Amino acid sequence: MNLLRDSELIYGRLLAIEEPHLIERYNKALQAFGLKPTTRERIEIDRTGFSPQVAEDLDDPHYLDPNQINRRFIILTPQQIDLPVVHTAFSNTSQLLYEFMTANARVINALTIKDVIYGEIEDTVNKVEDIEDLLSINQVEFKVLSAEDVTGKATELATLVDRLKQEPDFWRDTSALEHMVDLAKVTGDIRQNALVPDQVIFRHNAYWTSLFGGLYVFVDPGMTTVISDPSAPGFRRSRPWQVSYLSLHDVERVFDFLMETGRIELPRASWIDNSGYLEHRAEMAVRMLIHQAEPTRKLGELDKVWLQTWIHSHADMINRDGTFPFLNGAKRELAQLGQIKMEDVRPDRRFLLVRAKPGHPDAWLTNRLISDFVPFDFISRYVFNKQGFYRDYEGFNEVWRHHVVETLKDAYLKDKAGLRARLYGLHD
Structure with a gap:
């Protein structure tokens, strides 16, 4: 995985934490979870506060996800909202945390000036033993704590302020007033700084x-x-x-489900022509065939002339596999008819021709599922299904690993938004 890390294809775009007071706050959160504090002077974190360096020290990649349910989080700064989530058992963890941080931005901005926010994204179950346990989760609740309990003290101060306003003799309670002053020293003016989250319950879709x-x-x-x-x-x-x-x-039933529920965009000249989608699939298929035929060949940059020469000289292999001829045939059919009759396409090849409907709320998840049926397209696999990509990568030889990494750096990292928009119609 060192090659992936050096190329920022794993644990990329993380936030460096090296200020001593932030490391100290992070350690307070770790200790609150019953974990050993880090001795490092610099760590990197994702949106949830997960740090690959801390995971390495603890020898536990699940230290913020111990049962792969009720995910923990550590928030040191509002900047975390713009970070990826690099380690999670649920694909929607990133979105849930984004919604929480967006809904409670004022609170997070105020609290992280003074404190670290930590807690759990609590589901209705503590342990998942079967599918029924998963399906019982309809919503999640963010259980929010802070090391100095600023939120708790703000809630207590707000209660005392209400009593002062409503109970005529409360102002005579000197000890209560002194306690309010002590609380205000920690919380500041709660009339100006909201310190209690406004929204902590979110849908789990x-x-x-x-x-x-x-x-x-x-x-x-x-x-x-x-x-x-x-x-x-x-x-x-x-x-x-x-x-x-x-x-x-069951490829056919899965495809029919996605089509019948309006989650996929069927091949139409209107989007296929401008996207280069079929050409992309065809090139990915040929790259894989080259590697299968010559596992130790260093591919470097594959220009079109070299690729065409290789295809012609390996026509029998290309035809036995069938993917490249099929995609060329689909392109011709689209040029003539503007569409393809999917009922005439073999079920195991239908996913080669479709993408998630860009405007659908489940577009990213659907593209992830499609990538399971087109694993040779390592670019789509990396974009939408990083866990699957990393699993595939473990089985690659060194030559193929270097080729995959260089291709991703050139085709995707240089312009992520551009590639997602062109191939998949997704706009950030």
Whole structure:
């Protein structure tokens, strides 16, 4: 993984924390979780406060996610809202934390001047043993604490202020007034600085989780759809009138579900022509075939002339695989008819031609699912399914690792937003 880290393809865009007072605050949060404080003078954190350096020291990548449920967080600065989430068991952790930080921006701005905010994204279950446990989670609540208990003291001070306003003789209680002064020394003027979160409960909607080998949950009116390996505990066990279960191995049914619920954009000349989507898929397929045929070849930059020469000289292999000829045929059909009849396409090739509908709320999650069916497209895999990409990467040889890294650096890191907009119609 060192090559990925050096190329900022893993743990990239993290925030460096090196101010002594922030390290001290981070350690207070760690100790509150019952964890050993870090002795490092510099760490990097993501949006949730996860630090790869602390995980390495603790020898525990799940130190903020001990049961892969009820995710912990540590907020040192409002800047964390713009960071990625690099380690999580649920794909929507990033969005939930973004919503929490956005809804409570004033509180977070005020509190982090004085204190560290930490706590848990609490679900309705403490441990997930089967799919039914997952489906029982409809919302999450942010349990918010701070090392100096500024929030608790602000709440206590607000209560005392209300009593002072409403109880005629309360001003005679000298000890209470002195306590209010002591609290104000910590909280400041609570009339100006909101120190108690306004919103802590958020909906838990569609998501992917690493539990049970990787599982998707999609939510539609009147029906929840679970897509996973059938060996997952609880698969097809209950509530068929509310929950539909699809096997990740049943390509046709998964495709039909995404199409019928309006989550995918079928191949149309209107978007295919300008996006270069089919050309991208075809090039990814050829790259993989080159590697399979010549595992030790250093590919470097593949120009079009070299690629065409290789394709012609390996025509038998290209035709046996079938992906490249199929994509060329699809391109010709689109040029002639403007669309492709999906019922005439083999189920195992349909995902080569589609992308998530850009305007759908589940677009990122849908593109992640599509990438499971097109694993050779390592660019799509990296963009939408980093856990899957890192798992794939572990099985690559050194030559292919270097090629994949250089391709991602050149094709994606230079202009992430541009590539997402061109290929997938997604605009940040």
